[in-house]
Amino acid sequence: MKKRVLLSLRPTDKKGIFKAYIAGKNEKADDMDLYEVFDIIEDIKSDKAQVLDQTDIDRIADDIIADKRDAIDPEAESSQMAEDIKADKQANAFSEAEAEVLGAYIDSCEKDDAEIIEEANEIADKMNESDPPAVEDDEPHDKNVKLMSPTMMVVRRFFRSKLSIIGLIMVIGLFLFSFVGPLFYTQWGMSEPDSSPVTEYAESTFTFVVNGQTYEVRQSTESQSFYNTLAPASPSHPLGTDIEGYDVLARLMYGGRVSLIVSFLAVFLITILGVIIGGIAGYFGGWVDNVIMRLCDILMCLPGIPILLIVGFILDSQGFAESESRIYLLMTILSLISWPGTARLVRGQILSLREQEYMVAAEAMGYSAGRKIFKHLIPNVMPQLIVQMSLSLGSMILYEATLSYLNLGVRPPNSAWGTMINIISSNTDVLKHYPLVWVPAGICIVIAVLGFNFVGDGLRDALDPKARR
Amino acid sequence: MAKYILKRLALSVLILLGVSLIIYVLIRLMPVDFIENKINQMNQGGATIPQETVDALYATYGIGDDSFLGIIQGYLNWLLNICKFDFGTSFKYGLPVTQVIASKMGVSFAVALIATVFEFMIAIPLGITAATHQYSFRDYLTTFLVMVGISLPSFFFGQMLKNIFAYNLGWLPPTGMVEAGSSSVGFALLIEYVQHMILPILTIVILSIGPRMRMTRTNMLEVMNSDYIRTARAKGLKESKVINKHAFRNTLIPLVTTMAGLLPSLFSGAIITEQVFGLDGIGNVALAAMNEGDIPFIMGYNMFLALLSVIGVLLSDLMYAIVDPRVKLE
Numbered sequence: 001m002k003k004r005v006l007l008s009l010r011p012t013d014k015k016g017i018f019k020a021y022i023a024g025k026n027e028k029a030d031d032m033d034l035y036e037v038f039d040i041i042e043d044i045k046s047d048k049a050q051v052l053d054q055t056d057i058d059r060i061a062d063d064i065i066a067d068k069r070d071a072i073d074p075e076a077e078s079s080q081m082a083e084d085i086k087a088d089k090q091a092n093a094f095s096e097a098e099a100e101v102l103g104a105y106i107d108s109c110e111k112d113d114a115e116i117i118e119e120a121n122e123i124a125d126k127m128n129e130s131d132p133p134a135v136e137d138d139e140p141h142d143k144n145v146k147l148m149s150p151t152m153m154v155v156r157r158f159f160r161s162k163l164s165i166i167g168l169i170m171v172i173g174l175f176l177f178s179f180v181g182p183l184f185y186t187q188w189g190m191s192e193p194d195s196s197p198v199t200e201y202a203e204s205t206f207t208f209v210v211n212g213q214t215y216e217v218r219q220s221t222e223s224q225s226f227y228n229t230l231a232p233a234s235p236s237h238p239l240g241t242d243i244e245g246y247d248v249l250a251r252l253m254y255g256g257r258v259s260l261i262v263s264f265l266a267v268f269l270i271t272i273l274g275v276i277i278g279g280i281a282g283y284f285g286g287w288v289d290n291v292i293m294r295l296c297d298i299l300m301c302l303p304g305i306p307i308l309l310i311v312g313f314i315l316d317s318q319g320f321a322e323s324e325s326r327i328y329l330l331m332t333i334l335s336l337i338s339w340p341g342t343a344r345l346v347r348g349q350i351l352s353l354r355e356q357e358y359m360v361a362a363e364a365m366g367y368s369a370g371r372k373i374f375k376h377l378i379p380n381v382m383p384q385l386i387v388q389m390s391l392s393l394g395s396m397i398l399y400e401a402t403l404s405y406l407n408l409g410v411r412p413p414n415s416a417w418g419t420m421i422n423i424i425s426s427n428t429d430v431l432k433h434y435p436l437v438w439v440p441a442g443i444c445i446v447i448a449v450l451g452f453n454f455v456g457d458g459l460r461d462a463l464d465p466k467a468r469r
Numbered sequence: 470m471a472k473y474i475l476k477r478l479a480l481s482v483l484i485l486l487g488v489s490l491i492i493y494v495l496i497r498l499m500p501v502d503f504i505e506n507k508i509n510q511m512n513q514g515g516a517t518i519p520q521e522t523v524d525a526l527y528a529t530y531g532i533g534d535d536s537f538l539g540i541i542q543g544y545l546n547w548l549l550n551i552c553k554f555d556f557g558t559s560f561k562y563g564l565p566v567t568q569v570i571a572s573k574m575g576v577s578f579a580v581a582l583i584a585t586v587f588e589f590m591i592a593i594p595l596g597i598t599a600a601t602h603q604y605s606f607r608d609y610l611t612t613f614l615v616m617v618g619i620s621l622p623s624f625f626f627g628q629m630l631k632n633i634f635a636y637n638l639g640w641l642p643p644t645g646m647v648e649a650g651s652s653s654v655g656f657a658l659l660i661e662y663v664q665h666m667i668l669p670i671l672t673i674v675i676l677s678i679g680p681r682m683r684m685t686r687t688n689m690l691e692v693m694n695s696d697y698i699r700t701a702r703a704k705g706l707k708e709s710k711v712i713n714k715h716a717f718r719n720t721l722i723p724l725v726t727t728m729a730g731l732l733p734s735l736f737s738g739a740i741i742t743e744q745v746f747g748l749d750g751i752g753n754v755a756l757a758a759m760n761e762g763d764i765p766f767i768m769g770y771n772m773f774l775a776l777l778s779v780i781g782v783l784l785s786d787l788m789y790a791i792v793d794p795r796v797k798l799e
């Protein structure tokens with residue numbers, strides 16, 4: 001039987017639940033003596049104090065102890081046990097068949113051998129016919145009992161916060177928009193200009209003075225533009241077109257792909273580097289730790305954006321000026337200088353975990369350093385790591401957008417959210433009169449960062465509920 | 470104490486050495502003909518870079534000598550110059566880099582200082598109310614707004630403000646430090662400065678208020694759960710006294726240390742905000758210099774930033790020890 005944790009209880013039949021809990025702890029509840037029951041009750045009082053209220057616990061505990069006292073009467077014992085087990089078979093999460101075997105065992109004290117063998121055979125046949133009990137084991141049989149694994153509890157706590165649900169919806173929505181959207185919105189590609197010619201009228205006036213007389217000349221020009229640029233929103237372009245005649249909606253979708261993929265890759269790289277380096281520093285300590293921590297200090301003093309500007313130069317000089325892989329290289333280098341945050345987190349956790357008893361046990365088992373770090377220490381840092389990852393996803397998206405906005409990252413005709421806003425840094429006309437060109441991209445960035453921050457916050461509260469109290 | 474400070478200073482020098490090594494390696498990764506191209510481009514663009522400046526650059530960085538010994542020698546040479554505060558001559562301005570940085574620092578510092586003052590003035594009360602009314606509507610609202618602030622990209626938010634308040638409503642000037650061709654002096658000039666500074670400062674404050682508020686809230690919550698607050702309440706003090714006199718004073722410890730750490734970074738300039746609002750601060754100048762390939766300036770600026778952050782860390786550690794007597798220095 002798996003070890004389960006009881007979470008929320010309805011007020012009815014708490015006795016059954018109690019027994020189920022005791023059964024979960026000690027395969028056969030009714031074989032325990034009084035002292036063991038006392039121990040478990042103490043346990044439950046300390047563990048489950050938030051779940052049951054104190055008077056309930058006391059009342060139920062008294063009930064059970066009274067039961068036990070009755071059961072000590074040697075004559076009543078066997079029949080009492082049989083009844084108890086039959087009554088509790090569901091609460092105990094035993095399968096029907098298992099309960100019958102137990103019942104039969106207890107009955108057997110009063111029956112003769114032949115009968116027992118006959119009955120045992122019958123039961124065995126029944127068990128063969130019925131489904132394997134292992135499957136049923138996962139379902140709580142008593143409607144009042146809710147069995148939850150620790151993971152389920154984290155998920156539940158996560159979804160209890162409205163902000164984390166909103167964050168999750170935002171993130172999933174953006175993913176669908178960027179990755180599934182282009183499959184349905186196929187009219188325009190990422191860099192496919194709308195080449196339907198548009199007639200433009202321009203009017204200009206100028207005045208001149210001849211012999212004291214002022215003349216005003218009004219000149220009207222008609223021109224055919226090659227591309228349908230800066231078009232307003234229309235059925236064929238739901239968000240209009242930009243200055244090159246590209247469809248804004250399509251560029252938003254394709255730009256989202258780049259922004260999201262790049263940020264995810266960068267965060268994974270940072271996490272991997274941080275875990276390995278921080279793990280080594282925390283585990284070995286001494287001079288190894290010292291050297292790594294000084295390296296962290298150095299990297300943390302490097303200014304992010306200015307260094308990336310230099311790196312951008314180097315990439316230009318190596319022939320990556322127009323390459324699509326430019327942003328990937330830039331973000332890789334950003335990861336190479338941003339791992340110290342994660343490394344410090346991992347190191348700090350490992351320094352405290354190293355002193356725990358289970359690590360002494362691992363030492364005694366003679367495990368290798370790698371096994372101790374990656375099998376025993378890192379899994380215990382995972383909660384903090386996951387939170388850190390989801391929060392840094394937001395900041396990586398901001399970094400990518402800033403780089404693209406500065407024309408360092410993704411460059412036209414390729415698309416990224418930052419690149420779409422870049423146009424307004426040089427073109428005031430677009431800034432003033434064509435908000436449809438750049439505002440949607442900004443909103444996408446805000447939604448993405450906000451979403452990841454909300455999810456990260458929710459995860460923090462869910463994984464470490466004590467941190468908030 | 471003296472021993473601790475000495476140790477920290479030695480460590481800071483070590484960190485700066487490491488940073489300088491990385492920056493030097495970065496510049497040596499650029500091929501020579503690329504640098505020459507950039508210089509030619511700048512010359513064609515109207516700048517006149519004297520040949521001596523270029524030669525001096527090559528000499529200080531040891532560019533052109535790619536042998537191992539040459540690189541080592543170049544690095545040491547460059548380091549020696551840095552120790553003398555000589556970062557070479559800026560291509561773009563024709564002045565020593567240190568002089569350019571010093572002349573542009575004032576504007577950035579003024580903007581950052583005012584922004585920081587506002588930031589603390591708003592963030593601390595918000596953080597405290599959020600903590601004292603934990604899980605209330607107020608708490609959730611401030612948390613939500615702060616999150617939105619953290620999530621806004623500075624360039625987008627700055628441009629939005631510019632678009633709304635400068636172009637559409639016409640209340641404030643969009644860019645620059647003064648009106649073009651302005652000849653106002655004295656008080657009128659001051660008013661003009663103020664008008665131009667409102668939007669950039671607003672941008673910086675809103676974007677950076679979040680972390681500060683969160684920090685105040687977390688610290689406040691921690692303090693509110695401690696024993697001496699219970700004691701203060703138990704002896705019947707007024708709630709306002711408990712919060713303002715007992716709790717808030719203890720949240721000041723981390724706040725003061727961050728303030729000390731923040732001080733040097735006020736000089737570094739906000740690259741993006743200054744670019745968006747066309748301020749003549751060090752961040753904007755550095756961005757322009759970098760886009761045009763002013764290599765001596767880039768190197769100098771990066772070292773300058775590294776120096777500032779090293780001083781910041783040092784100051785906040787020392788401040789921590791001074792403010793909180795419980796901290797023992799090793």
